[in-house]
Amino acid sequence: MGLVSVLNEKSRAQTWQTLGWLLQLSWQHLLYFHPLFKFPGSWYAAGYGHQTLKALHDKYGEVVRVAPDKLSFSSATAWKDIYAQRKSGPNFIKDHKFYTTDDEQSHAFSPKALLEEDIVLKYADMLMVAIREESAKGSLYFNDCYNWVTFDVLGELSFGEPFGSVEARRPDEWIDTVLQMVVFIAWYSALYKLHPVFSSLYSYLIPPFVRKATVSHVTQSKAKILSRMEGGEREDGRKDFYSYIFELRKEMGLHEWHMAAYSNAMIIAGSETTATVMSALTYHLCRLPAIYDKLKQEVRSRYKSGNEITSLSATFPYLTAAIHEILRLLPPIPFGMPRIVPPGGDTVDEMFIPGGTTVSVHAWSLTHSDKNLKDPDKFIPERWLDPDNTDQREASNPFLLRPRACIRQNMAWMEMRILIAKMAFFDYELVDDNLDWERDSLAFILWQKPELWTKVISRNVD
Structure with a gap:
């Protein structure tokens, strides 16, 4: 022995x-x-944070090799070359390690299918009541507030019922687990990019409480799907996400775990991104009272209370400019959305790229470059209103380009317009004056938000 x-x-x-x-x-x-050897990049580039990648673009230029077979671009031309419909030749291919649900979700989130304004208004109004009541007790944690409403909207549009977060005024356990998993998925991705062999270490990095929560999450996901399946068509005739998924189930050969994966991806991408943008915008409005005064004046001069706000009435020019600006300053997804160059290779930004190469545009690097915009790190909504402004505003494409644009952007715009317009009937200020959103935000698969605590005062117009 x-x-x-x-x-x-x-x-x-x-x-x-x-x-x-x-x-x-x-x-x-x-x-x-490797065929990409000629492209510059740091020798250890294997997928890093948004600030590190911008530093690489600042040093090496508009194309950087970030991994052996991956290139990151930082130019407005690359947006069109990589993501837009190509006039000749095949479109660039979606990397199926990142995209598995587009066809199914495109049915469920087409503008005609699920543009349910009444659902958004219901939960937005419930949130206003919650903010009024909770702010009387002390400062509010706004990150949670926005998560409550965006997850409840997606819960009803997905499963036919909300998570109950706004009513309970706390996040659902299912949601908490999903957000915890995002960090560990980012770890796995980083290990895999170093070398696939290293991904085997992933299981040793997951804390026991996350493993336990993950098992619970999968069980809850299947239970929600089974409950929705047993419920059949809704009595009110309304179509939700799974109405379309069930129609495609046999055709696509979908199993319960497929549908659980779809719901996870859809709810994370559809809710957390909007909530993050709303939190970031609230921070900047607190930091820049002159800008918030303009936005409040635009809304309050036309309406006496938030109850009068609808998606149509919320199409204010300055408010819309503020949304464009926060989407530029903080693109909803902190990493470049990957595409694969078709066999035979193709041209991106006037450079030939070998077939099979993974390419992407790193939006944060592009929209924070002083080559494209004046004062790129400042929140300036006016840059979207001035016809003589010389900024390259086309550098900002937070929802990508059609026909590959984010399938949920119509819903996201409606949610943001309604929530911001209703929030204009509150005055708020930061509790932590040392908070710096850009400095304190961490980039995993999604943004990890810094803590946003605010003091809130209700200001209905008499």
């Missing part, structure tokens, strides 16, 4: 040495003999 043990230990040591040697050879080959 002793000899076997020694041999086993020796064998394991040799295995690890061999593995390390192979990884080193593999990495050296990818670095120096």
Whole structure:
């Protein structure tokens, strides 16, 4: 037994040495003999934070090699070359490691299918009541407030019932688990980009409480789907997300775990992104009272209370400019949305890129570059209203370009317009005067928001 043990230990040591040697050879080959070798980039580039990637673009230019087979672009031309419908030749291919639900979700979120203003108004009005009542008790944690309403809207549009967050005034356990998982998915992605072998370490990084929560989350997801399936068509005749998914279930060969994955992806992308944008906008309005005064005046001069606001009445020019500006300053997704160059290669920003290369535009680098905008790190809604403004506003495409645009942008715009217009009947100020949103935001798969605590005063117009 002793000899076997020694041999086993020796064998394991040799295995690890061999593995390390192979990884080193593999990495050296990818670095120096890969078709993308000519493109500049940091030698350790394997997918980093938004600020690090911008620093690389500032140093190397508008195209940077961020991994052995991946290029990041930072130019307005690249938006069109990568994401738009191409006049000739095949479109760039979506990376299916990131996109698995587009066809199904495009049915469910087409403008005619689920543009349900009454649902948004219901939960927005409930949130206004909650803010009024809770602010009388002390300062408010606005990150939670926006998550309550956006998740409840998506819950009703997905499962036919809300999560109950606005009414309970606390996040649902299902939602909490989803948001916790985002960080660990980012860890897995980073390990995989170093080398697929390293992704096996992922299971050792997950804390026990997250494993337990994940099991609970999967169980709850399946229960929600089964409950929705058993419920059949809604009595009010309203179509929700799963009305369309059920119609496609047999045709697409979907299983329960497919539908659970769809619901997770849809609710994370559809709710957390809007809530993050709303939190960031609230921060900047608190920081810049002169801008908030303009927005309040635009809304309050036309309406006496938030109860009068609808999606049509919320199409104010300055409010719309403020949304454009916060979407530029804080693109909803902190990383570039990957596309794969078709076989045979193609041109991006007048450069030939080999087929099979993963390419993307890093929006944050592009919209924070002084080559494209004056004072790019400042929140200036007026840049979207001045016809003589020389900023390259086309550099900002937070929802990508048609026909590949975010399938939920119509809903997102409606939610943001309604919520911001109704919020204009409150005055608020930051509790933590040292808070810096750009400095304190962390970029994983989604933004990890800094804590936004505010003091709130209701201001209905007499």
